[in-house]
Amino acid sequence: MxxxxxxxxxxxxxxxxxxxxxxxxxxxxxxxxxxxxxxxxxxxxxxxxxxxxxxxxxxxxxxxxxxxxxxxxxxxxxxxxxxxxxxxxxxxxxxxxxxxxxxxxxxxxxxxxxxxxxxxxxxxxxxxxxxxxxxxxxxPLPAQEAILEALGQLGFGFRSADLERGHIGGTGQQLPFYQEIELTPAPRYAHQVNEIELTFLAGPAGLEVVLEADKRGGPFSGSHDALSRFTVSHHDVGRVDWNAEVEGWIRGLVEHRAGYATQGGYPGHDAYAHHDAHGPAHHDAYGHGDSHGHRSGPGMGTVVAAGAAGLAVGVVGGMxxxxxxxxxxxxxxxxxxxxxxxxxxxx
Missing domain, CATH: 2.60.40.640 (Immunoglobulin-like)
Known part of the structure; x- marks a missing residue:
């Protein structure tokens, strides 16, 4: 030894x-x-x-x-x-x-x-x-893998993943940090959003799935992003058409963001749509007085491309x-x- x-x-x-x-x-x-x-x-x-x-x-x-x-x-x-x-x-x-x-x-x-x-x-x-x-x-847990697989089959690509210190308001988050998975949009959404950010908060009963849409800006567009939260049971993995389910999530998120931008929104606040049984919630600034920022780019050099089998991972240009x-x-x-x-x- x-x-x-x-x-x-x-x-x-x-x-x-x-x-x-x-x-x-x-x-x-x-x-x-x-x-x-x-x-x-x-x-x-x-x-x-x-x-x-x-x-x-x-x-x-x-x-x-x-x-x-x-x-x-x-x-x-x-x-x-x-x-x-x-x-x-x-x-x-x-x-x-x-x-x-x-x-x-x-x-x-x-x-x-x-x-x-x-x-x-x-x-x-x-x-x-x-x-x-x-x-x-x-x-991943089976539910996490099913959601990622559906995103890949729907045409989303994996841009990067990192861990961010702070808490996502309105969720049951327990750890002092959360994982953020950044996805490139499927072609049909590319004119509306720059990226989709995905966070899983798992628990004994299931997942909280937090999706954030970073809107593609224009000369008259606001700088607000939209968030939606969904709950998924571990027992639903084999009973759900995940492509249809996730497509509905993304479509609702993008439409919610478009409607929010049309109405002008509220400066300095994010739109936060809720799709669960826990009642109203809100999106707080992430811990220690730092507001939530948005990053793009390869991070650790991780790039994941959408393929026939879903999100096929490849690490290039880095570690x-x-x-x-x-x-x-x-x-x-x-x-x-x-x-x-x-x-x-x-x-």
């Missing part, structure tokens, strides 16, 4: 840790399994706790621009309160619940440029040491999936990460 990471704060002769994740991607709301392998150092140590952290590379918008940083969005304690003797090999299996709102990192087996990681923290002798770091791969895996540590190493998500340690 080759251990990836010596515990730096304990110096040469300290324990080493290697976290091995079960093969294959996980899904939002699923379970991440694996084992943490420890190798004792030159002396005996008491392991006070062994905790796994889920990290994400998140963008934040400010008045003077954008920044990137690392956020810890879930922590799960998998063991502790045992003695690790000098030179001893010790393995601890784990099953870590994955938060429902965990962003997807791949589609049809190819990466989207979203960087998530699993980091092992070892509590030894009153100190915490950040140990092994592994990439986390998350595939391909294998390089994301190889360099995931570079994204998180040395960052001043922030805690977030659904609270502290879990037993």
């Amino acid at each position: 080759v251990f990836k990471r010596l515990l730096g704060s304990l110096g040469v002769g300290g324990p080493a840790v290697d976290t091995v994740l079960d093969p294959g991607p996980v899904t939002p709301g699923g379970v991440l399994g694996g084992q943490v392998h420890l190798k004792g150092g030159d002396a005996d140590f008491t392991v006070e706790h062994l905790t796994l952290e889920l990290l994400a590379r998140v963008e934040a918008e400010h008045e003077d621009g954008e920044s990137e940083g690392t956020m810890v969005f879930h922590r799960h304690t998998v063991g502790g309160a045992f003695r690790l003797a000098a030179g001893e090999a010790h393995s601890i299996p784990f099953s870590l619940p994955v938060p429902w709102e965990t962003p997807i990192t791949e589609l049809y087996g190819q990466g989207l440029g979203i960087v998530l990681g699993v980091r092992t923290e070892l509590g030894l002798a009153g100190a915490r040491d950040k140990g092994d770091l592994d990439p986390l791969t998350v595939r 391909v999936a294998a390089e994301v895996v190889d360099e995931v540590g570079d994204f998180f190493e040395g960052d001043d990460e922030e805690d977030g998500g659904d609270g502290g340690d879990e037993d």
Whole structure:
């Protein structure tokens, strides 16, 4: 066994840790399994706790621009309160619940440029040491995949994906960030909108699907965008004509946006249409005093083209999936990460 990471704060002769994740991607709301392998150092140590952290590379918008940083969005304690003797090999299996709102990192087996990681923290002798770091791969839930597949078949293309710090008002969002998937419009909508932005907020019962239309501007057009929110049950996946359903969503969103622009709207506010059973809601500014901005362009270099099988993912001009895996540590190493998500340690 080759251990990836010596515990730096304990110096040469300290324990080493290697976290091995079960093969294959996980899904939002699923379970991440694996084992943490420890190798004792030159002396005996008491392991006070062994905790796994889920990290994400998140963008934040400010008045003077954008920044990137690392956020810890879930922590799960998998063991502790045992003695690790000098030179001893010790393995601890784990099953870590994955938060429902965990962003997807791949589609049809190819990466989207979203960087998530699993980091092992070892509590030894009153100190915490950040140990092994592994990439986390998350595939879509069946409902998410059905919606993305329908968008591809309807002619929408995948422009980019990123994680944005903040909250979407009027939703049940739990994590301190959300995933935004930017789509190029299908040809029949290209004269009306620049792009469609898609966010999934998954939960035990289903999905909240937030769609935003960035209107194609003109000399007399307003700068307002339109948002619509829909709810989808996990149980409806096999009972819905998703092409027709999603087409109706997009058509309503675009028509709602056109009607809003015709009426002049309200300066500084977004139009927000609601299509669920939760009553009136509104679209707030996204956290920390920053209003929601709109970005276009390839981001991490991710480009997804619509194909016969739906959204077929291809990463060009940037970091391909294998390089994301190889360099995931570079994204998180040395960052001043922030805690977030659904609270502290879990037993």
